Amino acid sequence: MRVTTADVQRMTSALFISEGPSSRSRQATFWTLLILAAIIASAGVAADSTATVIGAMIVAPLMTPIVGTALAIVLNDHRNLTSSALLVVAGAAGVVATGYVVGLFVPIEIVAATNSQVAGRVTPQLIDLLAALATGAVGAFALVRADVSDALPGVAIAISLVPPLAVVGLTLESGAPNQALGALLLFATNVAAIIATGTIVFLLFQVRTAAGETERFVGPLRGASLVTVAAALLLVAVPLSTISQHVLRQNADKIAAAPVAQAWAEQESWTITGISFSGSVLRIEAIGPAPEADAxxxxxxxxxxxxxxxxxxVTLVIGGTRRLPATG
Incomplete structure (x- = not known):
């Protein structure tokens, strides 16, 4: 399990955007694709369109500097580590700003209560970290093994980078900072997972040894760098654990409330149409004939x-079925 010098040259050429004679052209391409992906993702989220959001995932180039950060950590390349990390931060800020601007042109609030794309990205849990770790490992593996590069489009779809950032901008514009913070946590989770698994994969495939056989300078691997990567994972795991426990508690409460609400509705000759949580409040919706049921x-x-x-x-809707006979 060792890459060749040719593999190292291929990976560094692909991941270190700010390096080489064509760096300006590559950075221009990166920013063009990123802003277009941000517009597509923001529009897809605003329209609640899964297909459009998936399209943005494939176009977005943000994974390149993130994996480049992992490679720079393994090679102890301070210059490319700094440039890759700054590119990730600047790119993330650009996507958030783009989402905010797109939100200005949407006449309705884009929040979790009315949009499934937002709802799926504002309450990340530990399971999201597990998925991100596995996806990051696949992405790094596809980079060190040129023969499995066909997996990269699937990695782009599986890992959520640009869409949660678009959600951050859209929800900030809609006046929902708590939801924006949740989407930002999802992005941070995915970034930390990609860097962590990318670092591990590059070390397992002895990228440092192969790079040392080229003209590229390879600095000594510092334990502080690996500790920082592990600390970043721990930093996102703590709030994810808290959110996961909160969601599990709410699911347990919904399960416990369902038979109680159903029995009450049958006694009142009403029908339960929905049981859900809005924040920390349990919402029960029921429909039935007049008079209103006794809440x-x-x-x-x-x-x-x-x-x-x-x-x-409790939302009580006076309903019922009425036949309107034909008049013609």
Whole structure:
């Protein structure tokens, strides 16, 4: 499991955008593709279109400097480490700004309550970190092995980089900073995972040894660098764990509330149409004939079921079926 000097030259040429005689042209291409991907992602999120968001994932070039950061860490290349890291930060800021501007042209608020693309990216959990670690490993493996480079489009789709940043900009413009923070955490999780797994894969394939056989300078591998990578993973894992516990608790509360709400609705001759959480408040929606069902009895039943500490919003919709006979 060792790469060749040719592999090292191929990887450094592909990942270190700011290096070489064509660096300006490559940086111009990077920024052009990134801004276009940001527009596509922002428009896709605003339209709640999964297909459009996937298109943005394939176009976006943001994974290149992220994996380049991992390679620079392994080679202890301070110049390319700095340039790659700055490119990631500047690129992320550019996508957020683009999402904010696109949000100015959308007449409605783009928030989790009304948009599934936003809802899927503002509450990252530990499972997202696990998926990001595996996806990052595949991406790094595809780079060290030219014969499996066909996997890179799949990696681009699997790892969520530009869409959560677009969500950050859109939700900030919509006045939802907490949701923006959640989407930013998802992006940070994916970046930390890619750098961590990329570092491990490059070390396993002895990239340092192969690079040492070229004219490229390879600095001594410092333990502080590896500790920093591990610390970054731990830093994102802590809030992810907290969010995961919160989501599990809410799912347990919904499961506990469902039979109670159903029994109450049947007693009142109503029908439960939805049970969900909005923030920390349990929302129960019911539809039925007049008069309105007695919500106080539902509160008492939920308290008996162990949900006394959960705030509940009950939406009662007076409905029913009416036949409108033909007039012609």
């Amino acid at each position: 106080a009895t539902l509160r008492a039943a939920l308290d008996e079921a162990g949900l006394a500490d959960v705030d509940v919003d």
